[in-house]
Amino acid sequence: MSKNILGSSLENASLNIVFQIFCRLLTFILNAFVVRYVGQEILGVMNVRLLLLESTILFLSREPFFKACLTNTAEHNWAQVVNLLWLTVPLCGVMSIFFGYIWLYKLPMSDGLPADYAFAVFSVALSCIIHMSSLVVQLISVAFLFNGFKIIVDTLMIVFRTILFVSMILYKAENALFAFSVAQLASTLFYTISHYIFFYWYIKKIDNDKKKIKKYEIPMNNENIDDNFDNEFPFKSIFEFLPGYMNNRDSTFDNKLVILTWSFFRQGFLKQILTEGERMIMTVIPVLTFAQQGTYEIINNLGSLAARFIFRPIEDSGYFYFTQMVKRDEKINQQNPSKIQESVEVLTNLCAIVTSIGFIVLVFGQSYSSTLLWIYGGDKFTEYLPVLLLRAHCLAVLLLGINGVTECYTNATADSATINKSNLTMIYQSIIFLGASCILVYILGPVGFILGNCINMSLRIFHSVSFINERHHDTNLKPLDGIYPKRLFSILLVVSGLVTTITQYYSMWIHLIVGTIMFACVMSSWMYEHKELVILGIKKLRKRRNQRLSKND
Structure with a gap:
């Protein structure tokens, strides 16, 4: 665990962004395929009702344990962590039965x-239980x-599931839900088994390296041996991923992790409502038909491109980074100053990045929503409602970006008492x-x-910003300065919005060319006003490239 935390977090974020782009592109193609071959009704059932079942079971079973056990991993008693994580399997089983019954009969x-x-429904519930049986190795991989293994296995799972699903649809389109179910189960099994196979190989590799040291007395500065020792990998056998197998002189569970997990668990119900509200x-109150739900889900996926591609990987990597750099139970001014300074700079830069992306999406999205929908789905997606939905999503993207970063810092650095208060x-x-959603849907559709x-995102941002300001009120640090866009960038955004609003009434090619020019101007202004951040990014990329070249040599 002595690897550079910031460097690894940046690497993880960049790999995740590539992975998310791949997944979203695959999802868009798959959605278009399903609509064409099966229909919007089936898409609504799969993407709204069934995926809501999956996300609810997994979020409530997995998220509290995963977040708690990622905190300060360098100081873990891994035997206690393994014991705690395996509690998720029976918990997931209970939730699968409970929610499965509701989805079937209520x-x-x-x-x-x-x-x-x-x-x-049965397949989704069972796949969740199978998924939880690999939670220990999932946590260890993070x-x-x-990072490389995680991206590879995630990508292979998505590809495997897609190929299997599409093949079954092409064979018999009317069995779409059966194909979805089989693909869900098979891909989850593949994902789980792949994790265990990899770590079985990795443990064997460590054993072989140690034997070589003893037999040939290889110097300790050997690159492969260095890597293995630096990792300080505590597991000696694949059986130690099971509860009770690893040597443990302490109690069965770490009380601090249990308390933290319970805090996240209680918060999880509320967060799931806020996230999947x-x-x-749509599921509980039939305000939309399955066909309308399918259309809404397509627009929703398209509108959340930035959130899926960029914001989520940044949040995941940022959460891990902040948990390692900032201690939950100590005041900021009592912690390591260099770590706090670095974490504040990272938070400021992350806020600047996601806010800028959000404003770009908001401004250009108003003029280019119709064009994007036409490119994606043809004339039927350029009607008034789909365009209005996508334009509204552009505002949501801005708020999602700000909320994601501020909330990830809050969850990563708040102690159990603060988390309980926030519930x-x-x-x-x-x-x-x-309440607002029901009223607004009734009025506006x-x-x-x-x-x-x-409204939900705005409330969550306010809560997280209040926490961050309170956390740093005894210092001179201002970690949220990055939220405010700089002057030249703001001016060019306003100009771009006005110009592209006018050009949308001309031909599509003129509209696209003018938009490209204005986008280039906006990006140039951002890079000019964030020179330090751009230079830092270039240095990091060069350093990583040089490290890879030196390893190859």
């Missing part, structure tokens, strides 16, 4: 459900910075969000979901 069925719906309303705040946020989500 949810409204106004449209009528397609064939194989019950089997699909904690010990196996629109899908929940009450989240209750109020959930009530406001659900589907766009009300997006506006309700914007």
